[in-house]
Amino acid sequence: MARSSVNVVIGGEAGQGLVTIGEFLARALTRAGYAVCVTQDYMSRIRGGHNTFAVRVDPVAVSAPGETIDLLVALSADTLDILRRDLSPRALVLADAAVGLGGLPGLAVPYKTLCPKALYENVAALGVAGALLCLDPDILSGLVAEKFATKGEEVVAANRDVLAAAMDWAKGQGANFACLAPPTLGPGRLMLHGNEAIALGALAAGVNFSSFYPMTPGTSVIQTLIDHADAMGVTVEQAEDEIAAVVMAVGASYAGARPLVSTSGGGFALMTEGVSLSGMLETPVTIVVAQRPGPATGLPTRTEQADLDLVLHAGHGEFPRAIFAPGDVAQCFHLAHRAVDTAERFQSPVFVLTDQFLADSYRDVAPFDLAALPAVARPLTTVDDPAGYVRYAVTDSGVSPRLLPGFTEATVVLDSDEHTEDGHITEDLAVRVAMQDKRMRKLAGLTAAALPPELIGRAEDATLLACWGSTLGAALEAAERLRQAGQPACVLHFSQVYPLVGEAFLPILAKARRTVMVEGNYTGQLANLIRRETGYVFDARVARYDGLPFTANFMVSKLAEATA
Amino acid sequence: MTEANPYGEFETAWCPGCGNFAIRKAMVAALTALGLPPHKVVFSTGIGQAAKAPHYIRANLLNGLHGRSLPAATGIKLANPELAVFAESGDGCSYGEGGNHFLAAIRRNIDLTYVVHDNQIYGLTKGQASPTTPKGQITKTQPHGAPSEAFNPVAVAVAMGAGFVARGFAGEVEHLAELVAAAARHPGFSLVDVLQPCVSFNKVNTYAWYRQRCYVLGDDHDPTNREAALARAFEWGERIPLGVLWRSDRPAFGPMAAGPLAVREPDRKTLSGILAGYA
Numbered sequence: 001m002a003r004s005s006v007n008v009v010i011g012g013e014a015g016q017g018l019v020t021i022g023e024f025l026a027r028a029l030t031r032a033g034y035a036v037c038v039t040q041d042y043m044s045r046i047r048g049g050h051n052t053f054a055v056r057v058d059p060v061a062v063s064a065p066g067e068t069i070d071l072l073v074a075l076s077a078d079t080l081d082i083l084r085r086d087l088s089p090r091a092l093v094l095a096d097a098a099v100g101l102g103g104l105p106g107l108a109v110p111y112k113t114l115c116p117k118a119l120y121e122n123v124a125a126l127g128v129a130g131a132l133l134c135l136d137p138d139i140l141s142g143l144v145a146e147k148f149a150t151k152g153e154e155v156v157a158a159n160r161d162v163l164a165a166a167m168d169w170a171k172g173q174g175a176n177f178a179c180l181a182p183p184t185l186g187p188g189r190l191m192l193h194g195n196e197a198i199a200l201g202a203l204a205a206g207v208n209f210s211s212f213y214p215m216t217p218g219t220s221v222i223q224t225l226i227d228h229a230d231a232m233g234v235t236v237e238q239a240e241d242e243i244a245a246v247v248m249a250v251g252a253s254y255a256g257a258r259p260l261v262s263t264s265g266g267g268f269a270l271m272t273e274g275v276s277l278s279g280m281l282e283t284p285v286t287i288v289v290a291q292r293p294g295p296a297t298g299l300p301t302r303t304e305q306a307d308l309d310l311v312l313h314a315g316h317g318e319f320p321r322a323i324f325a326p327g328d329v330a331q332c333f334h335l336a337h338r339a340v341d342t343a344e345r346f347q348s349p350v351f352v353l354t355d356q357f358l359a360d361s362y363r364d365v366a367p368f369d370l371a372a373l374p375a376v377a378r379p380l381t382t383v384d385d386p387a388g389y390v391r392y393a394v395t396d397s398g399v400s401p402r403l404l405p406g407f408t409e410a411t412v413v414l415d416s417d418e419h420t421e422d423g424h425i426t427e428d429l430a431v432r433v434a435m436q437d438k439r440m441r442k443l444a445g446l447t448a449a450a451l452p453p454e455l456i457g458r459a460e461d462a463t464l465l466a467c468w469g470s471t472l473g474a475a476l477e478a479a480e481r482l483r484q485a486g487q488p489a490c491v492l493h494f495s496q497v498y499p500l501v502g503e504a505f506l507p508i509l510a511k512a513r514r515t516v517m518v519e520g521n522y523t524g525q526l527a528n529l530i531r532r533e534t535g536y537v538f539d540a541r542v543a544r545y546d547g548l549p550f551t552a553n554f555m556v557s558k559l560a561e562a563t564a
Numbered sequence: 565m566t567e568a569n570p571y572g573e574f575e576t577a578w579c580p581g582c583g584n585f586a587i588r589k590a591m592v593a594a595l596t597a598l599g600l601p602p603h604k605v606v607f608s609t610g611i612g613q614a615a616k617a618p619h620y621i622r623a624n625l626l627n628g629l630h631g632r633s634l635p636a637a638t639g640i641k642l643a644n645p646e647l648a649v650f651a652e653s654g655d656g657c658s659y660g661e662g663g664n665h666f667l668a669a670i671r672r673n674i675d676l677t678y679v680v681h682d683n684q685i686y687g688l689t690k691g692q693a694s695p696t697t698p699k700g701q702i703t704k705t706q707p708h709g710a711p712s713e714a715f716n717p718v719a720v721a722v723a724m725g726a727g728f729v730a731r732g733f734a735g736e737v738e739h740l741a742e743l744v745a746a747a748a749r750h751p752g753f754s755l756v757d758v759l760q761p762c763v764s765f766n767k768v769n770t771y772a773w774y775r776q777r778c779y780v781l782g783d784d785h786d787p788t789n790r791e792a793a794l795a796r797a798f799e800w801g802e803r804i805p806l807g808v809l810w811r812s813d814r815p816a817f818g819p820m821a822a823g824p825l826a827v828r829e830p831d832r833k834t835l836s837g838i839l840a841g842y843a
Binding site: 189243378 | 577601602603604606608611616619622623624625626627628629632634635636637638639640641642643644646647664665667668821824825826827828829830831832834835836838839840842843
C-alpha cells in the first residue's frame with residue numbers, strides 16, 4: 001500500500017553535504033506536487049559534529065515536523081547510533097556499504113562502485129532515496145542538470161549517470177519500502193524557507209536598503225537580499241556592529257531608502273537604542289528578529305520563542321510599534337510586506353518575529369500574486385510650501401507628512417531630543433506633552449490596522465490551542481489528532497502579537513471548553529501579555545524551551561498534564 | 565552680510581565664550597564657500613554640546629544618539645549620494661562612544677566630512693575625562709588624574725590611511741573654514757579634528773594655551789608623505805600643528821547607488837522572475 005506521510009531524515013557531519021541532498025530532495029518533491037516541511041537541526045560549528053536535515057513529505061498537506069524517521073539517509077557511522085531510537089517500526093536505513101547498517105533494516109549502498117569519485121556520493125544517495133520514494137526520475141535528473149549547469153556539460157552528464165545508476169541499483173534491491181501515494185498539489189509551487197520568504201516579501205514591498213551584522217539565524221534574510229541585490233537594486237552594507245546596522249538603517253530611511261534589518265536576540269539587544277531612535281525620530285525601520293534560545297549566547301543554532309518580551313519592550317521611553325509573528329512560510333512573505341508598509345505608514349519601528357525553526361524550514365508554497373499586494377505607503381518628495389514645512393506637524397492621527405531631505409528647498413530636521421514641530425531641540429514641557437501625545441496617537445492607528453488572530457476549527461466546547469508564530473503548524477496537527485480521538489479541538493493563531501485587540505478574540509476564547517496557550521518559552525510571554533492587556537487568563541499552558549520546535553506529539557502528550 | 569545669510573541666525577544653548585561659536589562661524593563660511601544651499605546639506609550629529617551645533621545652522625539635520633553620528637551619516641549618504649553629508653560631534657561622542665564607528669568609517673572611506681569638536685573633556689555631563697584628555701589631568705571624576713593615555717585621533721587616522729586628515733583650531737576661524745571646505749571637496753572620508761577650549765570644565769587647554777602652541781603647517785609639509793604626516797600627527801605639547809596633515813588618493817567607497825534610493829520603483833517583473841527561480 002502506498003504511503004501518505006513520510007519523514008525522510010538525512011544525518012551526518014557538518015560539511016558532508018546533507019543540506020545539499022536535503023534541498024535537492026525537498027525541491028524534487030515540491031516539483032512533483034507533494035507538500036513538504038523541512039526541519040534543520042545543526043550544531044554551531046563548520047565541520048564535524050552531527051546535523052540532520054529532515055524532510056516530512058505528504059501528498060496533501062504537512063505543516064509541522066515529524067518525530068519518528070521512516071527513511072534515514074546516514075552519511076556517517078555516528079548517525080546510526082544517534083538516530084537509532086527515533087526510527088519508526090517500518091523504517092529503512094540507507095548507509096554506505098563500507099560502513100554497514102549496524103544491524104538495522106535497510107540498504108547498504110555500494111557508493112564506491114556506483115560513483116567514479118567520492119564527490120558524487122551525494123547524488124548517489126539522492127538517487128537511492130528518490131527511487132525508494134518512487135519519485136519521477138526526470139524531475140531528479142532535471143534538477144541535477146540545473147544544479148551543475150555552471151560546471152559544464154561533462155559534470156552534468158557524470159552526475160546524471162551516477163543518479164541513474166543509483167536509482168537502477170535501488171530498484172533492483174527489492175527493498176521493502178512502499179512508494180509515496182501520488183501527489184495532489186499542482187505544479188508550479190515554490191520551495192522556500194522562512195527567511196527567504198521574509199526577504200522576498202520585503203523586496204515586494206520595495207525594500208532597497210539593508211545594513212546588517214551577521215548573526216544566526218537572522219543572516220539568511222540578508223543573504224537572500226544580497227543574492228538578488230544587483231537585479232533588484234538593493235544597497236547592502238555590512239556594518240561594524242549591530243548598533244551601527246540599525247542606526248545606518250534609520251539614517252538611510254530618513255534620506256529616503258526603504259530599509260530592512262535582520263538579526264537575532266543578542267544582536268537585537270544591541271540595537272535597542274536604535275529602536276528608540278526610530279520611535280523618537282518617527283523614521284520607519286523594519287526589523288526581523290529571528291529567535292534562538294538565550295540568555296546570552298544560548299543555543300546559537302536552535303529554536304525558541306522567548307524574545308517577545310524583548311522586542312515588545314526594546315528601547316527606552318514610550319513609543320508605538322507593531323510586532324508580526326508569521327506562522328508559516330507564506331505568512332513570512334505576506335507579513336514582511338505588511339511590516340514594511342506598516343512601518344512606512346506609521347513612521348515607526350515594526351518587527352517581524354520569527355525563529356530558527358521557521359527561518360530554516362523549507363515548505364512548498366503556492367506562487368505569490370505580486371499584483372494583488374497592496375501599495376506600500378511612501379514619503380513625500382514634493383511639498384506645496386517648502387519654507388513653511390515642518391517635519392513634526394501635530395495631526396489628529398499623529399502621523400505627520402514625512403518629506404525627504406534634498407528634494408525641495410525645505411530643510412528636514414530630526415532630533416532625538418524632544419523637539420518642536422520643526423524638529424529643533426526643546427525643553428518646553430508643554431511642547432513635550434503635545435509631541436508625546438502626537439506620537440502615541442499613532443498607536444490607535446496601529447491598533448485599528450492590527451491583524452486579529454485566526455481561528456482554525458470550531459471553538460464551541462472545544463479544546464482551544466492558542467499559539468503565535470511558528471508554533472502554528474504543530475498546533476494544527478495536534479488539534480487534528482485530538483479531533484480524530486473524538487475530542488473537539490481548534491487553533492487560535494496570533495500572526496500579530498502587538499498591538500492586541502481583545503474584542504477580536506476574547507469572545508472566541510469564551511466559547512471554548514478549555515483554553516491552552518502553547519508557546520516556545522519558559523514564562524509564557526504571550527499568555528502574560530494577553531493577561532496584561534485584557535485580563536484574560538488561559539486555563540493551561542504548554543511550554544517548550546529545549547531548543548527544538550514543537551511537534552504534534554509533544555503538544556498532545558503535554559496537554560493532559562498542562563496547568564496554568 | 566546678515567540679511568542674506570541663508571543658513572540663519574539662532575539662539576544657542578552654549579556657554580558664553582565657548583569654542584563652538586567660532587566653529588559654527590567657520591562651518592557657515594565653509595558652506596558658503598562650497599556654494600551649498602541649505603537643502604542640499606545634511607548634518608548628522610550625536611549628543612553633547614558640539615552635537616547641537618547644526619541646530620544653529622539652517623540645513624537638513626538628523627541629531628541622533630550619542631556616538632552614532634557616523635552610522636547615521638553613512639546611511640544617509642548610501643541612500644542619497646547626491647546630498648553633501650557632514651557628521652559633527654564632540655570628542656567623547658566621536659572617539660569614545662563612537663570609537664568603533666570611527667575606525668569603520670576610515671576603512672569604508674565613504675564620501676562624508678567628519679568635524680570633531682575636540683575640547684578634551686566631557687562638557688555637557690559636566691567635566692569628566694574624555695578619550696582625548698591628557699593622562700594625569702585632574703577632573704571632577706578623575707581626582708587623581710585621568711588614568712589612561714589620551715587617544716590621538718589624527719595619528720590613528722593617518723596610520724589607517726584615511727582619505728583626508730586635518731586639524732583646525734577654534735581660534736583660527738578662517739583657516740578652519742578653509743580646512744572644512746577642503747575636507748568636503750575631498751572624495752572619501754575626511755576628518756577635521758578641531759581643537760577648542762571648554763571654558764567651563766577644561767581649565768588647562770584654554771585659548772591662551774592653544775595660541776601659545778598652535779602653528780599652521782607651511783608649504784614645506786607634504787601631506788601625501790605618510791612618514792611626514794605621522795610625524796606631524798604625533799607632534800603635541802610645546803608645538804601643535806594645524807592644517808592638512810595627510811591626504812591620499814585612495815578611491816572612495818563604491819559603487820554607490822546611481823541616485824537617490826527614494827525614486828526607485830520596486831521592479832515587479834524582475835521580482836516575478838526571481839520568485840519563479842524558487843520553483
